[in-house]
Amino acid sequence: MKQNIFVYNTLTRSKEEFVPLDAPYIGMYVCGPTVYSDAHLGNARTYISFDLMFRYFTHLGYKVRYVRNITDAGHLEGDTDEGEDKISKKAKLSKLEPMEIVQTYTTGFHDVMRAFNVLPPSIEPTATGHIIEQIELVKAILAQGYAYEVDGSVYFDVEKYNQSRDYGVLSGRHLEDLLNNTRTLGGQEEKKGKLDFALWIKAKPEHLMKWPSPWGLGFPGWHLECSAMSQKYLGEQFDIHGGGIDLIPTHHTNEIAQHVACCGKNPACYWVHTNMLTVNGQKMSKSLGNSFLPHELFSGQNSILNKGYSPMTVRFFMLQAHYRSTLDFSNDAMEASEKGFKRLMNAFNLLDDLKPSPQTDIEIQPLLTRCYEALNDDFNSPILIAELFEASRIINSVHDNKLKIDEQNLDLLRKLMHDFVTDILGLKDEHANSNELPEVLDFIVNLRSEAKTNRDYATSDKIREGLQKIGFQLKDSKEGTLWNKM
Template identity: 55%
Template sequence: MTPTYKSQQIKIYNSLSGEKEIFNPINEGHVGMYVCGPTVYSNVHLGNVRTFMSFDVVFRYFKHLGYKVRYVRNITDAGHLENDADAGEDRIAKKARLEQIEPMEVVQRYTVDFHNILNKFNFLPPSIEPTATGHIIEQIEIIKTIIDKGLAYVVNGSVYFDVLEYNKQKKYGILSKRNVEDLIHNTRELDGQTDKKNPQDFALWKKAEPQHIMRWPSPWSDGFPGWHLECTAMSTKYLGESFDIHGGGMDLKFPHHECEIAQAEACNDHAPVNYWMHANMLIMNGKKMAKSTGNYILPTEIFTGDNNNISKAYSAGVARFFMLQAHYRSILDFTDSGLQASEKGFNRLMEAVKNLEQLQTSNQSTFEIATWQQKCYDAMNDDFNTPILIAHLFDAVKYINQVKDGSASITQDDLEILKQTMNGFIFEVLGIEDTAEVSTDSNKLSGTVELLIKLRQEARANKNFALSDQIRDELAAMGIQLQDGKEGTSFTVN
């Protein structure tokens, strides 16, 4: 019997309160979740992949428990300025100018790249993947509302959110634990710019310079929406004025998410989100990933091994497993040795899953299956603790191997639960794919290897160890490893 949400209690670390809180959805049995997606102006960053992977697992776990989940993850295809100055250029427009192509070509190219990479990592598609440019009208409506409430002002065709005025009525900075006074003191003087009343104010609408390609008509000017507005518009449209979970990378906490809260509060006079979740950063070799220092890797280079930071290629399954061995709220160090260690563990786990299919059952079990199963759920219930879950999965790996060796036993009923739980967590919840699996040629290959195994057995029977070792070693050199067990020899392909 697979447990459902009715029997499980999930705790989520809420960035807003700084504590783990029991998860109570607004509508029983339903979860609304919004995650800030990528700005598609270049190849997706590996750290971004990690963030989305964390929420992919959250999405998967909710579904696994039988929740109906609406998962919205946007594509930012406009509106992200390069800097806060009025002369700031849209990143996508800049890329388009540099490459001499249309902005929409930039968007298309990197949206495709983004989806390709996520598919390789076996991500589930979100329920809705809206784009910023597809929701200009909704954004304009929100701006009108905020102006009507007296919390935004128009200057030279641009509209700014009035943070100080807002702070008089509500509190600005509740998520990032900053207060406006500190912000004022720590603001740097930017040279000659700005229509803003205060540096803390942020743009809701920007008037487009004549050379600016991406522009839309509005009551204030031909222009484009500001940094933070799209997420408020799209989350409100698809999830409502209040929804359960909002996620994103830690780097978005301030100012992006802070501004989202302010915008939504300004419009609706209540908090938009019940649980804020933030995934921590990915670093590489102990340092921040940065193109400029070479401490950088493209997601696709993991699969090819074509990068100086890694010694070989790794499958997407291994990379995914590696990332999930760390908790989403911890900084994770991406290293070659870490990947190698994960690869070995990954292979052992996959081997055990295969062994699961050929275990002998008996009339008693030497392992508390029900207790173990609940421990797995407890791990995920405790703020989606995938490393703990994986630790428990390895307890089962040990048990499976013992049953296979005959030093432990399992009943038919328990075996069914074990299979269901292992497969459920590994493939459904963690979303791991056994990419090492040989698909198309597997029949021919296994036939060939079986033949060689037979020849090797004959050589061994004849004490022709030179030949038997030659077969074993040369197969190993090709990545085919023979494994001598109690009931004959099996093999794995790397």
């Protein structure tokens, strides 16, 4: 089905029609985690957002090569060229090998992604697995005259680059403003300019992760890694480069500069960024005491949380906000999302029970069109979810015999819900895999029926109310008592 998709491009600061370089193929690169600590909710929001895009493109029939890297070296404290490597520092504190730290937190990251039903990327390269490619990229930038070597380190010459190119093209900031607002850091006397950044860093004797290079033992700069890996797997130019909004000013700005210096073109046609996650209106941070990890959110074991929330509830909560808007966490917002998710899945689970009528009171095609229109407008998941609640209303009305629907429209309704709820939004009924649940509930319903037969209405009401408290609704009918999730 041909759909005209419009995407907000940070590079042009406007919404543009998405036209792949080589349809039906799409190349998408998203900056992955630095695996020195547990994945946080900001990570999750970014990867859930790009998972939605990956799923939607795939649904439309595109062949997507989705590359999401693992940074396992070269990312220094403070995102600068000074200080310790984050992974090496954690290894020293834990008295472990750096690769033990990498393995532990990569496994943890994958566990969190699976819990959120985030599909794995097509390729998940690591920085340490592409040292040769990074060294070759440094050589190419040196050959073009946009880098210089000082005592075993290689730096990118930002001011020279800006003479013929716009260094601030992504952020929209002029070089003069950047220079005036950048403080000179200690230990950077060897750099020509304040904005120059390291492509290759000379390793100190105590540095744990280092490799031989034409400039001596050292390790790659953080920005270089993504350029080398995206170029290797997606070519000199590809369709989409994504990441969190916090990556725009430095990481993505430097990626563009070094790639243009090497290849003469911007690596990506569309730069797509997700916005930040806040907690009760404040930025999430350890210093404010308002941060918590995904597993704490699932269990409720954090003082800021009233209770735990299931992974699908959290995914639904995140998709209820547009990826470019700030997402504010609160217990009230989570409880509202929990109710909304249960309502959506309750309707979804009624689909197979619906019976067609000879005639229909409702046409589903306009609703289906609006669902596509929502996602075609910069992946507007909140609008899509609103349309899916309208579909849920129709399902409930048909189930309660308040609306009639013919077989053709019923088939379209079922397809709409399966396509958009499960395949595209990536939502699933967390109780669906429990083979014992239906049997247990049927047993409880039979006990209630026996209580009613014996005129034990107190027990009958107690069972109904108890099930309602844990999210199950009973409906009495001529055919018997039916149960469904609320």
